[in-house]
Amino acid sequence: MWIPRIGLQGGAWRRAEIGLPQEARHSFQRIELQIPERANMHLEQSVEPGSEAPDFELPNANQSSGTGTMSLSDVMGEKGAILLFTCNHCPYVVGSEPRIEKAAERARNEGLGFAGINSNDPVKYESDSWGNMVKRADRGMTYPYLHDSSQEVALSYGAERTPEFYLLDSDCKVVYRGRLDDSPRDPSHATTSELDNAIGELISGKEVSVPRTESIGCSVKWKE
Numbered sequence: 001m002w003i004p005r006i007g008l009q010g011g012a013w014r015r016a017e018i019g020l021p022q023e024a025r026h027s028f029q030r031i032e033l034q035i036p037e038r039a040n041m042h043l044e045q046s047v048e049p050g051s052e053a054p055d056f057e058l059p060n061a062n063q064s065s066g067t068g069t070m071s072l073s074d075v076m077g078e079k080g081a082i083l084l085f086t087c088n089h090c091p092y093v094v095g096s097e098p099r100i101e102k103a104a105e106r107a108r109n110e111g112l113g114f115a116g117i118n119s120n121d122p123v124k125y126e127s128d129s130w131g132n133m134v135k136r137a138d139r140g141m142t143y144p145y146l147h148d149s150s151q152e153v154a155l156s157y158g159a160e161r162t163p164e165f166y167l168l169d170s171d172c173k174v175v176y177r178g179r180l181d182d183s184p185r186d187p188s189h190a191t192t193s194e195l196d197n198a199i200g201e202l203i204s205g206k207e208v209s210v211p212r213t214e215s216i217g218c219s220v221k222w223k224e
Contacts, residue, residue, distance in 0.1 A: 047166065048177060050174065051173070053172045056072055059146065061133035062137035062141055065137075077113040079170050082103065082114045083115055084116045084117065085118075086118060087118050088127045088133065088136050093163050093184075096185075116145045162217050165215070177211070197210065
């Protein structure tokens with residue numbers, strides 16, 4: 001099993017070294033990410049399978065999907081919902097976009113809500129600013145794109161990376177957390193489909209057989 005390696009460094013920063021599965025190592029073996037000390041908070045409160053999903057109320061950058069401000073109940077469908085922590089710039093998100101849209105379409109067809117949440121600090125990454133979120137949504141995004149400017153939602157869920165998925169049942173309980181598949185940058189190298197499998201099991205009334213995987217992607221860009 002692949003386990004992320006996270007160690008402390010001196011000063012106000014930690015360095016997280018996130019190993020990739022062998023099949024995902026096309027041009028490199030490891031990503032090195034720097035995470036502000038504030039990110040320690042998300043390690044203390046992490047929403048895992050079996051937990052109830054925290055509520056929220058966030059502005060929506062996608063004028064063609066959802067309402068101007070959306071809560072968890074607004075996102076929920078009859079059978080549950082999928083929450084995606086995402087952003088504009090991460091290559092793992094960009095490489096997954098067609099598959100994310102496909103997952104959102106399946107969610108709608110199966111009675112599940114779907115929403116993306118951008119929690120990145122726009123001061124460090126202007127590409128994740130509200131204005132750029134609106135521009136991204138205007139390029140054919142079919143689901144609500146919510147702005148977590150305070151990062152409180154990411155902290156309450158314990159979100160670590162983009163993309164990272166939370167699948168909820170109709171009672172707002174998390175039944176799956178983790179990745180879409182094992183090759184977010186390149187679909188041709190994907191050998192698993194954990195999110196799709198979890199959706200199928202939830203809709204069929206079965207217990208999700210693999211409720212937790214480690215997401216593969218970029219760290220959430222925390223404020224200092």
